[in-house]
Amino acid sequence: MARILLTDDEDAIRGFVQRALEMDGHQITPAFDGADALEKLNGENGAFDLLLTDIRMPMMDGIALALAAARDFPAMTILLMTGYADQRERASGLDALIHDVVTKPFSLNQIRDAVADALTAGEQRLSA
Template sequence: MSRVLIADDEESMRTLVARAIAMDGHDTVTAQDGAEALDILTRENGAFDLLLTDIQMPIMDGIALALSAARDFPDLTILLMTGFAHQRERASNLSAIAHDVITKPFSIADIRTAVADALASKAAKT
């Protein structure tokens, strides 16, 4: 299936999302912040179908990560997550590079649906 890179500073959230996505057969790789995720993207030459990133993280936040990833890997689909309304507002001007923003807390069904939708949009573009 698809390869998904998950970036979130909360270990429990990374684990939950990775397990939920794996239920649909996707291969997941996790990173604890944006800098680590960007290192993984660079090392693997963008070999992912989807970047799923929290917005608020230490070292490099999800918006900086999304901007860098979109610049370096323009075919990568990006899905943002946040639990904060003001972060959702910050992301609203990223519609050109980010597929959507999913609001935390979300159910396993919600994240699986959001990922399926993002990957379907990628398939429609190719």
Template structure:
């Protein structure tokens, strides 16, 4: 299955998403902010999917997506947000972001979004 890196500053959301995606057999690594996620990408590399919240301290998900896309051009990126203004910020990133998922979402919805993103990998 796929290696998925999840970045979200809310522990309960990180744990829920990790458990949901693990149900499909994916190898999961988590980070509590964008800076930690970028460090993990640089140290461990070879992820199939980056699933990141947009609004996080230290480095937000958009800055993370831009850095990750530049350093790892084959990485599929999916953003998550509960804020309409953050969705608007992400709208110009169509070239590097596979999808933007609106919070709150159900376990079934996040699993479907991840499956769709991974299926769309070239």
């Protein structure tokens, strides 16, 4: 299955999403904010199939993280999460870089489906 870098500053959400995606057989590397995720991303030389990140976080937000990831690892698929309408609007200008934005709160099935869809789209993009 896929290697996923999961970034969210809320422990409960990060844990919920991690458990949900591990149920599908994915290997999850958790990060607690954008700076932590960028360090892990660079430490692994971008060897992740998907970056799944919250937008609103301290230190480095998900949009700054997505821009850095897209710049340094353009083959990586990026999926954003947010519970804030204004953050979703900020992400709308990144359509060329990100796959989608998942709105919080979401159900177990919604996040699993969104990740599956993003991974499929990433595979199709790479094989085209």
